[in-house]
């Protein structure tokens with residue numbers, strides 16, 4: 001299967017600080033990919049590297065088999081809707097569509113018109129007077145009408161209320177079904193990704209923690225609850241993601257390809273949110289341990 005995005009030991013530094021480090025991922029085409037992580041994790045940095053707005057400090061990245069932003073043809077294949085849904089406040093909705101038609105060789109004027117009508121946006125309205133949700137929908141329409149093979153959306157729903165978020169994501173899913181393109185979208189709202197994405201990348205403190213198809217990730221991660229146990233005594237094929245203890249009880253999240261039948265454990269399935277939180281928890285615990293080691 002072809003890849004939409006391949007990164008090999010990709011890194012980006014701002015000054016002396018790494019914003020993204022040792023990022024190795026290979027995302028197959030045809031997915032809606034959720035890039036999730038806390039504020040400052042490096043999500044925007046990865047997305048900007050993917051659309052050629054930033055140059056890597058180290059490693060390499062190809063998008064749809066080419067160098068990001070390398071040629072006009074490559075630029076036409078990738079749509080990017082930056083954070084804060086960038087539209088021109090002084091231009092009307094209709095003027096945005098005309099500008100889109102001038103700038104994009106594969107522009108789908110019918111799709112743009114139809115979508116604007118369905119959203120009941122007045123073409124004569126200036127973008128600066130639209131609500132946050134309407135601006136986000138206009139920006140998404142511009143991204144879709146470009147007819148990209150890959151659409152990259154940076155926190156597209158961050159400023160929207162729950163209903164507007166739902167409508168935005170629903171519109172996005174319908175468009176992917178109809179026009180068959182890949183999507184990478186970032187968010188720190190896992191509940192949104194749950195409904196929308198079938199591929200997940202968790203990024204925490206500038207490093208990819210886990211990446212893969214959501215179904216496979218959920219099938220291979222388990223919560224184990226039982227009497228207090230030393231994590232080092234887990235079998236070799238069970239990889240610890242996070243560990244919590246009370247005086248008597250341990251709760252582990254582990255990654256394991258084979259089912260776990262140990263009667264000492266109560267084994268439960270994770271939700272997508274549980275899975276993301278477990279990887280964030282692991283990173284926090286690792287950082288705490290590293291900080292303690294430095295202090296010693």
Ligand SMILES: Nc1ncnc2c1ncn2[C@@H]1O[C@H](COP(=O)(O)OP(=O)(O)OP(=O)(O)O)[C@@H](O)[C@H]1O
Nearest residue numbers: 014018019037038039040041042043044045046188
């Ligand atoms: N232009 C810049 N100059 C210096 N540091 C930057 C710059 N852009 C981002 N950073 C730093 O790089 C790190 C990663 O930032 P990035 O914007 O990629 O994170 P993010 O996961 O998208 O965060 P958020 O969810 O808050 O948008 C942060 O520590 C941020 O402060």
